[in-house]
Amino acid sequence: MSAGTRPQQSPEPEGRPMTELIDRPPLVDRLPSPTAELLRVRDLHVAFGERVAVRGVEFALGAGESLGIVGESGSGKSTTALALLRMLPAGGRITGGSVELGGQDLAGLPEEALRAVRGRRIAMVFQDPMSSLNPVLSVGRQLDEALRAHGERRTKAERSLRAAELLELVGVPKAATRLDDFPHQFSGGQRQRIMIALALAHDAEVLVADEPTTALDPTVQRQILRLLARINRERGTALVVISHDLGVIAETCSRLLVMRDGEVVEQGGTERLLTDPRHAYTKSLLAAVPRLDAPSRAAANSTPGAEPLLVVRGLAKGYGPRRRRTVALADVDLELHPGETLGLVGESGSGKSTLARALVGGHAPDAGSVSFAGRPLDGRRARREVQMVFQDPYASLNPRLTVGRIIAEPLIAHRIGDRAQRQARVAELLEQVGLEASAAARSPREFSGGQRQRIGIARALAPEPSVLVCDEPVSALDVSIQAQVIDLLARLQRELGLAVLFIAHDLAVVRQVSHRIAVLHRGRIVESGPADRVITAPEHPYTAELLAAVPSLPTPTAGSLL
The missing domain is CATH 3.40.50.300 (P-loop containing nucleotide triphosphate hydrolases)
Incomplete structure (x- = not known):
């Protein structure tokens, strides 16, 4: 929503x-x-x-x-x-x-x-x-x-x-x-x-x-x-x-x-x-193609810190008038550690995107709290410490701005650096996500979907956040480009120590990138735990239902992919 x-x-x-x-x-x-x-x-x-x-x-x-x-x-x-x-x-x-x-x-x-x-x-x-x-x-x-x-x-x-x-x-x-x-x-x-x-x-x-x-x-x-x-x-x-x-x-x-x-x-x-x-x-x-039966690769990317960085307690959010109010989130508790990827899965309407927007200050919750490093996460701090990578790389970039201006927007909003310093930071970010610094002068329409998603990631990294909230970041990409973006996020997490909330409907991708997985159903967390355990031995019937619905590929014959 x-x-x-x-x-x-x-x-x-x-x-x-x-x-x-x-x-x-x-x-x-x-x-x-x-x-x-x-x-x-x-x-x-x-x-x-x-x-x-x-x-x-x-x-x-x-x-x-x-x-x-x-x-x-x-x-x-x-x-x-x-x-x-x-x-x-x-x-x-x-x-x-x-x-x-x-x-x-x-x-x-x-x-x-x-x-x-x-x-x-x-x-x-x-x-x-x-x-x-x-x-x-x-x-x-x-x-x-x-x-x-x-x-x-x-x-x-x-x-x-x-x-x-x-x-x-x-x-x-x-x-x-x-x-x-x-x-x-x-x-x-x-x-x-x-x-x-x-x-x-x-x-x-x-x-x-x-x-x-x-x-x-x-x-x-x-x-x-x-x-x-x-x-x-x-x-x-x-x-x-x-x-x-x-x-x-x-x-x-x-x-x-x-x-x-x-x-x-x-x-x-x-x-x-x-x-x-x-x-x-x-x-x-x-x-x-990520396979659901392949174990998580998250441990190779980073080792989560011991103390939680982001803590969510009792978060609740609803929409509409009191008599016909739609409950989007109900008593949600989450913890995210430095260097950790937490996968969040659930059906449409389960509250995934509502939770993501609450974390980045997109709207205020009706109840509950969000704290960062032990202190309340207020609007301005949320907008710098917690950044979002959006689902659609075509719709999330302003087509009337150059790539350089798009990436510089968070720097301007947070008054980080002067003009020359911002230009240098934009060039650094573009190279960090695998693009040339010269891309700053071009328009988003000149790039492919995978390249646009890299630009979106660069924009999210601009103010040096501690947490990335990735809301379906690869769902609109084909499998080979999807693999490239996943590898990019893994490298950035390894190099920068980022904590990542990875929201996706593709359970095979979620297992591949996550240390832990939380399952959201009708606004409530119904199950959470280590990624491999949640996928191979789900405890809640709803998790089992999600897993049963995943389209499966037949197993290739020996040596056929060589």
Whole structure:
């Protein structure tokens, strides 16, 4: 929950109607054999000006079949997905090949004819539902617009019933009563369900899902994946899933296509590619994936100090009027030691981000205390001693400022140094996070996602804090860049002795980086302890539920990643 947000309605539990799907056997074993070919992509080329983004992509997809497309940022996977529906950003165009849907080439269709196909026969689920849904229109209104977009001739009352049916289909609780609610009144997982409902408004034959579970916690991610698989299985909808998370692909797709630099480097059955990859790039992707069964590496980074540096006692926070107050935190106790990484996990709405913002002075708690080195952590001291690394490296950097000014902002705010000293400190920080000092004169848009996250880390380090609060710092990054950022944080902790609160939904990453793990559920810490113990021998049923929901990769054959 964002600082200062006051939801008008407390979100319902995440998709309870889908709960029964979580305990079913693995998905891909139950998928039907493909029937008639629905989609055929031949020698697809896409360019942005003179730059070729996609080269010679080819694949076929049948009814009831599922295809995963993986690769690093810039590999061309999302561009390929957008090209299927001719929804490329400004400047992008298909320069060669065809996209045949039921024998009809979408690449050459006039725009008016394409509008009759897009959304009705082939539809897309976008990565970020909050930016894709219109914030000023109710969910029912947006579903109604989707129904009317293709000449739906039902009455308004009939369309309202159909909208409720769609929400019920995707597992939104009390669907009929939620049509007048706005997107911000739903949780992240429910908003993604609404996006899927919009895509299914006209029973599309092909559903393209672009990073549909990015930044969702394990249980909600599992529910969304089960929902997509159910649609694929029961309705015969062909499914294309774009993801940087190989575990997501392993859970949902029977075939896999690996892209690099706009080209397909390997494709085949998912199990074969994940257990016995042939191409060096596929092997490198698999080698970079954190595995839940791998022990913590935190002890190699630093040894925590004996006395706690940051102490939280009885912290409580709520939102909204008294009669409809949403409890975000309830009686939270935490300790963080110098040189220690404490992993914090829990579902969306469990209070993780609320706790993070309370620690950096983003909002005042209703009760309880936060102390630093034995003294109360007031607003000004919190803003210097406790710094935050945000989840989205694209949204957290001001695009109108140079990188140098962005990093210097905390120095200016805390009146640290003169102009020349601040410039020297910015150059030092950029080199410390693995960038060149000359990057200070450039704009954030000139950098990749991983580089932007390095800039965000440099900004957080500028006032020389003792504690870093990392709120989902790698969830939006592909696996190889994620590994680089994790290694950077480990090196900085080792060199600077930082205490780190590492908030993430990826339990494999959390185990890898943490000395201890705390589990937050409905605003309360329900379990905490050494990272390896919490993962291998959870004591609370909720922790066990989180672990059971983590997508798993098949074990590679001996020597396959060499």
